[in-house]
Amino acid sequence: MSDKRKDQYASAIFEIATAEGNIDKISGELYAFSQALEKSRELYVSLSDNSIPFEKRNQIVLDLLSNKASAATLGVIVMLVSAGRIKDLPDISKELSVKVAEQQEKEVAYVRSAVSLSDEQLKKLREALNKATNKQLDLKVTVDEELLGGITATIGDTVIDGTVKSRLQKLREKLEAKQ
Amino acid sequence: MRAFNAATIFAAEAPNGNFLPGDINEFYWGSAAFLVVVAFLLWKVRPSIVKMFKKSNEQTKNEVEWAQNAADDAQCEFSEFKSKLGDISSEREQILTEARESAQNLEEELKQKAHQDAEEVKTRFSHDTELSRVQAQNEVKQQLARVALTAAENIVADSLDEKTHDQLLDDYISSNLKKANN
Numbered sequence: 001m002s003d004k005r006k007d008q009y010a011s012a013i014f015e016i017a018t019a020e021g022n023i024d025k026i027s028g029e030l031y032a033f034s035q036a037l038e039k040s041r042e043l044y045v046s047l048s049d050n051s052i053p054f055e056k057r058n059q060i061v062l063d064l065l066s067n068k069a070s071a072a073t074l075g076v077i078v079m080l081v082s083a084g085r086i087k088d089l090p091d092i093s094k095e096l097s098v099k100v101a102e103q104q105e106k107e108v109a110y111v112r113s114a115v116s117l118s119d120e121q122l123k124k125l126r127e128a129l130n131k132a133t134n135k136q137l138d139l140k141v142t143v144d145e146e147l148l149g150g151i152t153a154t155i156g157d158t159v160i161d162g163t164v165k166s167r168l169q170k171l172r173e174k175l176e177a178k179q
Numbered sequence: 180m181r182a183f184n185a186a187t188i189f190a191a192e193a194p195n196g197n198f199l200p201g202d203i204n205e206f207y208w209g210s211a212a213f214l215v216v217v218a219f220l221l222w223k224v225r226p227s228i229v230k231m232f233k234k235s236n237e238q239t240k241n242e243v244e245w246a247q248n249a250a251d252d253a254q255c256e257f258s259e260f261k262s263k264l265g266d267i268s269s270e271r272e273q274i275l276t277e278a279r280e281s282a283q284n285l286e287e288e289l290k291q292k293a294h295q296d297a298e299e300v301k302t303r304f305s306h307d308t309e310l311s312r313v314q315a316q317n318e319v320k321q322q323l324a325r326v327a328l329t330a331a332e333n334i335v336a337d338s339l340d341e342k343t344h345d346q347l348l349d350d351y352i353s354s355n356l357k358k359a360n361n
Contacts, residue, residue: 115344124352132355148332149339150347162351164335168328175324 006088010095013076014103017096020072027093027100028140029073033065034093035142037086048087057081101138109137110154114147114163129153132160 017026037044043064047057058078065074080086094108101108109129117125122139129137133155149164339347 113348114339115341117348121345121348125348128352128355132358148336149344151351160355162347162354164339164347165332168332168335171331172324172328175327176321 006091007095009080009085009088009092010099013092013096014099016072016076017100020070022070022072023100023103025070026073026076027096029069030076030089030093031097031140033069033073033077034090038090044087047081048084050084054082097138097140104136104138106136106138107133107155109133109139111139111141111151112144112147112153112163113141113151114143114145114149116143117141125151125153129155129160133158 013026013030014023017023020026037047043060046052046060049057058081061074061077061081065077069077077086077089080089080092085092094110097108111125122141126137126139129139135155137155139153147163147165148168150162150167152159152161152163152166154160
């Protein structure tokens with residue numbers, strides 16, 4: 001899918017979410033589902049394979065999200081599956097997050113954490129990153145166990161890395177550089 | 180004397196008692212005839228014989244002269260040949276000397292080349308050996324680093340409990356706050 005079309009999808013979803021008056025929730029749910037889609041190869045293949053009947057793919061989405069996501073989010077995902085665009089959800093979701101953040105005069109910070117964060121931790125983290133970057137940030141958090149521990153945040157071109165994995169990587173580079 | 184005595188005896192024994200046998204007139208006529216023959220021969224044959232001798236003499240003289248000339252030529256050629264032989268000998272010596280010098284130079288060049296090649300091979304071998312040693316060392320170090328890092332990752336992953344995760348998050352937040360304050 002071209003960037004223009006992704007942007008058009010993101011704009012349409014943004015309009016729907018705005019009309020629903022639940023833009024943060026819909027945007028957050030779509031982002032969370034896109035992360036799940038990126039992590040699970042099986043889910044990605046099942047939903048993006050057009051040879052599987054639409055009803056079956058639709059049922060998978062309903063089974064996964066019917067009690068966890070809002071009706072608007074569910075409707076958007078079902079629409080993307082039926083249009084054969086579900087594989088573009090990660091990009092559309094990011095574009096939507098940017099639009100939402102822009103509307104709120106914020107910037108999106110993509111946070112990856114080794115463990116899930118509590119609301120209080122999220123609040124502290126948001127405040128700290130807001131102060132560090134001198135911007136109002138909308139955090140999009142993903143749990144990534146491969147980081148081993150710690151957090152990394154990407155705001156635009158800036159990466160603030162505090163993960164155990166990156167520290168070990170630096171240690172490896174130092175060891176190899178000494179040779 | 181003995182011959183005179185023998186002739187006297189021979190004459191005494193002859194039928195006419197003379198020294199010459201037979202009639203004395205025969206002797207005169209015979210002698211006259213002989214003289215006539217001799218005179219005839221001297222008159223007719225002698226010039227031819229003299230001419231023949233002269234011719235023969237001339238021919239012999241020419242032949243002697245030719246032989247003399249041939250001998251002189253031969254002598255000249257011999258001298259020339261000898262001289263050439265001398266030149267050849269000297270040239271041969273020169274060629275031999277040059278050949279010896281060339282051979283010595285070639286030998287020196289070959290020795291130097293062999294020495295240089297040996298040095299190059301030695302240097303290359305030494306360089307390759309050093310390179311291999313460094314590579315092996317680096318590979319071992321990288322391997323050790325990988326093993327150490329993998330072990331460290333495993334240890335860290337096992338030792339990271341909820342409290343440590345919270346601590347890491349707090350460190351991250353405080354580090355960002357410090358940056359903001361600075």
